[in-house]
Amino acid sequence: MRSILNKLLTAMRGGVNELGEAVVDGQGNRILEQELRDSEQELKQAKQELAALMAESASLARQIRSEQDNASKREQDARKAIAAGQEDLAREVAERIVGHERRAVELTQTRELLQQRIAGLKERVQRAEKQLADYRRELQVVKTNERVLRTTAQIDTNINSQKSSLNTAKETLERIRERQAREEDRQTASATLEKELTGADLDEKLKAAGIDGEQDAIDNVLARLKGSPAQ
Amino acid sequence: MDIQTLTLALGDSTHAGRRFDVMPITGDEPVLQVTVSGAEETPVYLTVTDTQILCLAYLFDEQELNPERLNELHENMLRLSVPMPLSSLGKTGDHYVVYGALSPTSGAAEIMQELVTLAENAIDLLQTFEDYLA
Numbered sequence: 030m031r032s033i034l035n036k037l038l039t040a041m042r043g044g045v046n047e048l049g050e051a052v053v054d055g056q057g058n059r060i061l062e063q064e065l066r067d068s069e070q071e072l073k074q075a076k077q078e079l080a081a082l083m084a085e086s087a088s089l090a091r092q093i094r095s096e097q098d099n100a101s102k103r104e105q106d107a108r109k110a111i112a113a114g115q116e117d118l119a120r121e122v123a124e125r126i127v128g129h130e131r132r133a134v135e136l137t138q139t140r141e142l143l144q145q146r147i148a149g150l151k152e153r154v155q156r157a158e159k160q161l162a163d164y165r166r167e168l169q170v171v172k173t174n175e176r177v178l179r180t181t182a183q184i185d186t187n188i189n190s191q192k193s194s195l196n197t198a199k200e201t202l203e204r205i206r207e208r209q210a211r212e213e214d215r216q217t218a219s220a221t222l223e224k225e226l227t228g229a230d231l232d233e234k235l236k237a238a239g240i241d242g243e244q245d246a247i248d249n250v251l252a253r254l255k256g257s258p259a260q
Numbered sequence: 261m262d263i264q265t266l267t268l269a270l271g272d273s274t275h276a277g278r279r280f281d282v283m284p285i286t287g288d289e290p291v292l293q294v295t296v297s298g299a300e301e302t303p304v305y306l307t308v309t310d311t312q313i314l315c316l317a318y319l320f321d322e323q324e325l326n327p328e329r330l331n332e333l334h335e336n337m338l339r340l341s342v343p344m345p346l347s348s349l350g351k352t353g354d355h356y357v358v359y360g361a362l363s364p365t366s367g368a369a370e371i372m373q374e375l376v377t378l379a380e381n382a383i384d385l386l387q388t389f390e391d392y393l394a
Contacts, residue, residue: 173314182353187285
């Protein structure tokens with residue numbers, strides 16, 4: 030990953046990538062994709078092999094158990110033969126027991142070797158998986174970079190051809206300020222309009238002139254009441 | 261979410277009181293120019309890839325900047341990039357950009373949120389960094 034990032038940075042600093050030209054060229058991309066496919070293939074093979082070995086190991090475990098079971102069964106037979114004084118028969122059974130025990134030991138040794146191979150293979154699978162994730166991440170970085178460059182090149186071409194939209198930051202800032210001023214004006218205007226519509230502005234002016242409609246109304250009512258005293 | 265679906269969705273929708281004016285940018289890549297109402301000065305460009313939806317707005321070009329204060333600007337941009345909601349600061353070619361990347365499985369609401377946030381952030385950033393312009 031680091032080598033890819035360094036390659037990208039070197040190319041970017043050198044300005045190689047003008048107009049969306051791929052930083053890591055198509056060839057580099059294809060190599061990465063090939064590496065990805067190889068890794069995927071290796072992983073698939075390793076997993077298949079692992080599955081086969083694990084099945085073999087399970088089968089061996091079954092055979093070992095079977096040999097051990099047979100040995101212990103024969104041991105009982107041998108005891109019975111000895112108890113019955115059948116020395117020859119007991120010897121024959123003992124030979125069988127030896128056979129079972131030897132096979133169990135042999136199978137166990139084979140299985141131990143197998144287990145070692147399984148452990149090694151599991152490690153290989155993990156390594157391949159990690160490698161695969163690394164390649165995928167690298168490829169994503171390379172592809173995203175190319176996409177961004179192509180996209181921005183496309184935007185620039187379009188903006189340039191439209192002419193009108195190509196703004197310097199200063200022009201953009203000027204337009205932002207104009208809009209913000211317009212919005213402020215609109216807010217002030219609508220607040221003024223609101224006052225006019227509700228008559229609040231007139232009330233304010235009358236009050237300022239010492240004419241208070243509310244106070245006048247109260248005075249009028251008081252005068253009326255005084256003019257017609259209670260019976 | 262593909263470009264066509266998004267174009268249709270944005271044209272008909274409002275989000276947080278904003279409308280979206282969508283214009284496809286002609287070329288090989290599927291790119292949309294989205295103008296967010298109330299932040300028309302900083303259009304957001306959007307492109308969809310296999311792995312992400314990339315939205316970006318241009319801030320300024322390198323040649324517009326005061327070269328003596330470039331380091332200070334970069335330092336400030338790096339620091340501001342972290343707390344800025346849904347946006348990061350970056351550079352592509354000569355363009356300094358503010359951008360955000362979304363999962364391709366994002367819905368229209370998330371994308372609209374991103375577009376509004378980016379357009380507003382671009383305005384705030386431009387005004388913040390105005391002093392660094394040459």
